[in-house]
Structure formats: structure tokens, C-alpha cells
Amino acid sequence: MRKTALGVSILPTIAHAQGWGNVGQEAPQVFSWGQWWTEPLFSGFWMAWTRATLAFFLFVFGTILILTFIELRWPGGRERRGVLGLTTTRGDRLFVALLGSVYIFLAWIGLVGTILWAPLAISIVWLSFCFWKI
Amino acid sequence: MRTHNPRGWLFVLPVLVLVAFNALIPLMTVVNYSVQETFGNNQFFWAGLRWFEEILRSERFHAALGRQLLFTATILVIEIPLGVIIALSMPRHGIWVPVCLVLMALPLLIPWNVVGAMWNIFTLPKIGLLGYTLNSVLGIDYNMTQSPTAAWVTVITMDVWHWTSLVVLLAYAGLISIPPAYYQAAKIDGASNWSVFRYIQLPKMNRVLTIAVLLRFMDSFNIYTEPFVLTGGGPGNSTTLLSIDLVKVALGQFDLGPAAAMSLIYFAIALAVSWIFYALMTRDRQ
Numbered sequence A: 001m002r003k004t005a006l007g008v009s010i011l012p013t014i015a016h017a018q019g020w021g022n023v024g025q026e027a028p029q030v031f032s033w034g035q036w037w038t039e040p041l042f043s044g045f046w047m048a049w050t051r052a053t054l055a056f057f058l059f060v061f062g063t064i065l066i067l068t069f070i071e072l073r074w075p076g077g078r079e080r081r082g083v084l085g086l087t088t089t090r091g092d093r094l095f096v097a098l099l100g101s102v103y104i105f106l107a108w109i110g111l112v113g114t115i116l117w118a119p120l121a122i123s124i125v126w127l128s129f130c131f132w133k134i
Numbered sequence B: 001m002r003t004h005n006p007r008g009w010l011f012v013l014p015v016l017v018l019v020a021f022n023a024l025i026p027l028m029t030v031v032n033y034s035v036q037e038t039f040g041n042n043q044f045f046w047a048g049l050r051w052f053e054e055i056l057r058s059e060r061f062h063a064a065l066g067r068q069l070l071f072t073a074t075i076l077v078i079e080i081p082l083g084v085i086i087a088l089s090m091p092r093h094g095i096w097v098p099v100c101l102v103l104m105a106l107p108l109l110i111p112w113n114v115v116g117a118m119w120n121i122f123t124l125p126k127i128g129l130l131g132y133t134l135n136s137v138l139g140i141d142y143n144m145t146q147s148p149t150a151a152w153v154t155v156i157t158m159d160v161w162h163w164t165s166l167v168v169l170l171a172y173a174g175l176i177s178i179p180p181a182y183y184q185a186a187k188i189d190g191a192s193n194w195s196v197f198r199y200i201q202l203p204k205m206n207r208v209l210t211i212a213v214l215l216r217f218m219d220s221f222n223i224y225t226e227p228f229v230l231t232g233g234g235p236g237n238s239t240t241l242l243s244i245d246l247v248k249v250a251l252g253q254f255d256l257g258p259a260a261a262m263s264l265i266y267f268a269i270a271l272a273v274s275w276i277f278y279a280l281m282t283r284d285r286q
Helices: A002-017 A033-038 A051-073 A090-111 A117-133 B008-033 B050-056 B059-089 B096-109 B112-122 B129-137 B148-176 B180-188 B193-221 B225-230 B242-252 B256-285
Strands: B036-038 B044-046
Touching: A033 A051, A051 A090, A051 B008, A090 A117, A090 B050, A090 B256, B008 B036, B008 B256, B036 B256, B050 B256, B059 B148, B059 B193, B059 B242, B059 B256, B096 B148, B112 B129, B112 B148, B112 B225, B148 B193, B148 B225, B180 B193, B193 B256, B225 B242, B242 B256
Parallel strands: none
Antiparallel strands: B036 B044
């Protein structure tokens, strides 16, 4: 009984030590990369840009831009007949690589979970396969 | 003589601007929404890949996708052979050609929501011509608002009525482009009607039929207006196709994040199937 009473009497101290004293107060701002990537880029803007989604589109447009430069430098698209029996250009191979990667990621999210290092590795293998054989 | 004029690209510019505004910017917005949560007022909170995980594992999405695929497969199986048969039996010379062509083109000219409303009234059990005939004259219990089977039969019949004409017109265009010499040679060899169809007409229609399948696939896979006006997705959820479900999630529930994830998955499926068709078409040419 005495033990319980003692325990109850020090409870507020324990609770306070674990952070109850901070309830209702703003948490101190600690910089985190996760938040930097995912916070709204332009607050209140309907397109809802974040750095992460911006980076995604920069990657996609970047690949298209690189292919455009390669095409200007070495025209003709480097056509060849690949393993699927299709005549493909560099652009076709990029398209198949990106679309295939979408499916790899979706399948992983649906079947396994949202830790995406493994499907990223598979996608890179798939991308090299596309540019090498298809 | 110069055959290349870089100024030609300027003429493409308006199209690029148009595509940017009506496709690219909305699509980018959808990608942004698909990884965030919002309660309105343009306030967004990062949700990561939660919506994709949720949608890919949701039974509701699987069911809607299943219904969508079943619908598309059924109308393709009916419309393509039916279209070819009608095209084969249409006259190829004389006064009846324009009459047949205009009759065939008529259903294509009717706006989609009007088609839905027409069929809705047509199948009403008390006053609709079809509904009344089936129920009161033939004694068949038919009510689209109560029986899922009746609703499916009606939705599919409506689509067949509306879109078989497209297949007919394409197949007919393929048929009349076959030079008469082929038929004369077949006649000399004593070929049967079936052989003429199998070895002359079908190979010559190959290309237009691929286009017909692609067009019908895309249209039926993205169909919204007609089944929405006709059944509203009911009874229950029995005719809730993917697009109808998507609109329910996005506008009915205002779950923009899950709806955006759903549209991206929907888009990926449509893109993959179109690419497969494109690959098959260009493969033939080589």
C-alpha cells in the first residue's frame, strides 16, 4: 500500500520527465532530410509540389533531355532488332525501361511493402537489360 | 533543295502548349497528390506510398478492376466478330452503300450521356419499350435496377449497340481496299467462301482490325458516362467500373490521395496495353 502511494506520488515527475511538460507547446525545430524532401514547396499552392516529386519529374525530363542531346549528336536513334523481335530506338528502350520499372515498383509495394531499395536495384538491372538487349 | 526546315517546329508549338495544359500539368498534379493527404484548403501533408499500398491491397479496387476487365473483354469478344460479320454482309456497290454507311454511322453521332439516358428509359419495366415488352408481353422478369445480371446485360448491349458500328466501318474500309484481282484469282482456283475470308479478306483486314481492337479497348477501359447514366454503378456495386469507382473516391469522398494513386495505377495499365498493341502493329510491318 505504501509502495503504491509512493509510486503514485512520483508519477507526475516521471510523466514530466518523459515529455508531458511539452504538451501544448511547439516542438523545437530539428532539421531532418526526410522533412526537407517532403514538406510543401510552395505552401497553399494547388499543385502541391514537394522536393521529392519535383526530383522525380526532373529525373524523367532529364532522361528525355539527355536522349534528345544524344539524338542531336548521333542521329538515327540507333535502331536495332532486339530480343522481343521489335525494332527499337533509344527512345523506345527508355520508354520500356521506365514503364517496366513502374510495374516493378507497383508489384513490390503491393506484394511486399514500401521499403524500396530492392525494387530500385531490380529496376536498374531491368533498365540496363532494356538498353542492352531490347 | 532544302528538305528540312526547322521553322516547322514552330507549327507544333501550339499543340505542345495545349498538351502541357490539358495533360501534362494535370498529370503532374495527380502524381503530387498521390503521395500526400489533404483535407481541402490546399493544405497538404506527406503520406509517402501509403495510398499506393492501400489501393494495391484493397479488395474494392481489385473488384472494380475485375469488373472493368470483364466488361472490356466481353464487349471485345462480341463487337469485333459482329463488326466483321456485318461488314462482310454489307453491299460493296450500288445505291445501298451510302444508306448502309449512314445507318451504321448514326449511333456514333449520339452523345454518350444521351445514349445512357436513352437506354435507361428504353429499359424501364413500366414504360420503356424493351422493359415493358420483356416484362409484360413475354413474361420475363427483367429489372435493371434490381438484378445485377440484367444490369450487366443492359450495359453490354448498350455498348454493343453504340460501338459495333465503329468496328463495322473500319472493317468495311479494309474490305473495299482489296483489289478485285484477288477475288478473281480465288474464283479461278475454286476457293470456298471460307477460304476467301481466311486467306484474302482476314489478312487484308489485319491492320484495321488491330486499330479497331485498340480503339475499342481504350474506349471501353476508360468508359464512364454511359454506365454511369444508365445504372449509376448499381444495383449495389455490380456495375461500378474502375472509372466510376475512381470518381466516387475522388469527388464523392474527396479522398484525393487514394484517388490519385488509383488513377496512376489505372494509367499504367492503359499505357502498358496501348504499348503492347503498338508493338504488335509495328511488328507486323517489319
